[in-house]
Amino acid sequence: xxxxxxxxxxxxxxxxxxxxxxxxxxxxxxxxxxxxxxxxxxxxxxxxxx
Numbered sequence: 001x002x003x004x005x006x007x008x009x010x011x012x013x014x015x016x017x018x019x020x021x022x023x024x025x026x027x028x029x030x031x032x033x034x035x036x037x038x039x040x041x042x043x044x045x046x047x048x049x050x
Contacts, residue, residue: 004034
């Protein structure tokens with residue numbers, strides 16, 4: 001029952017467009033997966049309570 005991880009930190013340097021896109025995509029995928037897992041956990045808890 002852990003919380004979602006932190007969002008990615010933005011490096012304190014120039015980030016080329018390709019790297020920025022890759023980092024952004026990785027961050028969004030991790031966030032999406034975590035939120036889906038949270039939703040599934042909530043559904044399971046609700047089903048067990050009923």
